[in-house]
Amino acid sequence: MRRLALLSTLIPALLGAQSASAASWLDNRFRVDPTIKQVAFVVERETKNQNVVLVRPDGVKYYPWRHPDNVAWHEEAGMDIITIENPMPGPWQAVGKVSTKNQVKVLSNLKLDVATLPERFYQTETYKFTARLTQDDQLLTDRDFLDRVKMSVYFYEYVDDPEALAEDALPTPLKLGEFSDDGLELDEAPGDGVFTVALPIEIQPGRYRVKMTSGNGIFLRTYEQEVMVYPPPLLPSFIQARNTEENHTLVVTSDEGMIQPGSLSVHLDQEAPDGSVTVSQEQAAPDATRLEASVPNLLNPGSYAWSGWLYATDTYQQRALVFPMQKSHFAITSVLHLDKNLAEYRAQQEEKARLEEEKRRLEAQLAARSQTWNMILGGNAVIVLLAAVWVFLRRRRHRSAASEQDEPRLEIPPDMKV
Structure with missing residues (x-):
């Protein structure tokens, strides 16, 4: 990791014009003085796809894929940039189809200064983060090198x-x-030695470890810090107009x-169906700590879009916050009949409720x-x-009475005289 950082600091001066500290190769050889602590070799190849071999004074060979930890090897099409920390004194040699444009340069006092990140981030915010590359405390402005850095x-x-x-x-x-x-997006000027990144904090709230690395291998783990990410303190809501007035x-x-009173402001862009943009701005x-921004009702039917930015200052760090509002869409299908459509909808709802009530009443009846x-x-x-x-009982009673009348009666004969 240290050697890669060293490589990143040595490349810029190597790619510039020759100076008193730069010397051309002689028969692909260069002698390293015992006082040299850091050296960088720039080797331009005649054949783009064939690497060179770097030979140490004692005959040990270094390859792009095999070399000790104090050596960093950066490859590009037709070029090898090799940096060595505490190189062995004596004659070094590059073996291969080497161009005559080679040079070696001894560099010192190169630094990469990285701005300290805030302890607290907010989800969905965008943060401007900068790093500066300096040589002898002066910004390095070599465009050949700066254009190669991708951190x-x-x-x-x-x-x-x-x-x-x-x-x-x-x-x-x-x-x-x-x-x-x-010089694009949040970067203020191209080639000024100040590297800028727009950090979109599109991650879940929690505790994180931040690392800055290089995608092309020039820098590796040059910066590390712990931060906390909190939920967003602002909530925007777009309310569409219901009528033409x-x-x-x-x-x-x-x-x-979470937000300082009076610090909240908004910038909103409304895009019409014809592509024209209407800007609305408002300050609390x-x-x-609450804001309502009026957005013009353009009336014409079609598909609309709105997006913009929210600005505020948090109370914890007194830090300026920037929150992008991603593009959202809404539509107006019949601008001239908004009131009529709303009235018809309400009438339909009322009629539906009346019919349901009538049905319920009839069912109850x-x-x-x-x-x-x-x-x-x-x-x-x-x-x-x-x-x-x-x-049944009456008939039964009558039947009983009739039966009694039909039965013969026994009469006692009168006393018979003898």
Whole structure:
């Protein structure tokens, strides 16, 4: 890792014009003085796809794929850049189809200064992060080198002792940004030696370990820090207008105590169906942590989109916060009949409710009527049954009386005289 960082610091000066500290190769040889502590060889090849072999004064050979830890080897098409820390004094030689444009240069006092990250991040925010490459405390501005540097920022979920874990058990790195010195996005000027990355904190809240590495092998683990990621303190809500007389509204609320009162502001871009963009901006009142921004109602039917930025200052670090609002869409299908459509919808809902209430009332009436009929039929059945019993008993009584009349009566004859 140390040798790779060394390589990153030596390449810029190697790619510039020759100077008093640079010397050309003589028969592919260069003598290293015993006082030299760091040396870098730039070897341009005549054949792009064939590497050179670097031979040490004692005959030991170095290859791109095999060399000691104090050697860093960076390969490009037609070029090898080799840096050595504490090189062996004596004549070194490059073996291969070597161009005549080779040079060697001794460099010192090169530093990579990285800005300290804040202790607390917020989910969905975008953070501007910078690093500076200096030589003798002056910004290095060699464009040939700066254009080759590709540094990336990775977030790792925090673990207490990562060295004790197996490789497959280590947290998966999350790449959140890549440094550049091209004058684009958040980078202020191209080729000024200041590398800038826009970190989008699109990760879950939690504790993380941050590492800065190089995608092309020039830098490796040049920076490391622990940070915390908290939930976003701001919540934007877009409310579409319901009629032609109203504007749309963007409402932004914040968590209590997280945002300084009066620091909240918004920039919103509304894109119309024809591609035109309307800008809306609003600043919160001095004592407010909530904001309502009026967005023009453009009325024309079609598909619309809105996006923008939220700006605030947090109360914990007094740090300026920037939150992008990703593009969202809404549609107006018939602008001239918004009121009519809304009235028709409400009327339909009211009619539906009335019909349901009427249906419920009729069902209740039918249920009550059915119950009444059941009671009537039940009562009539009882009456018929009682009448049948009464008739049965009466007939039985009459039959008993008739039987008694039909039976012969025994009469006692009068006393007979003898």
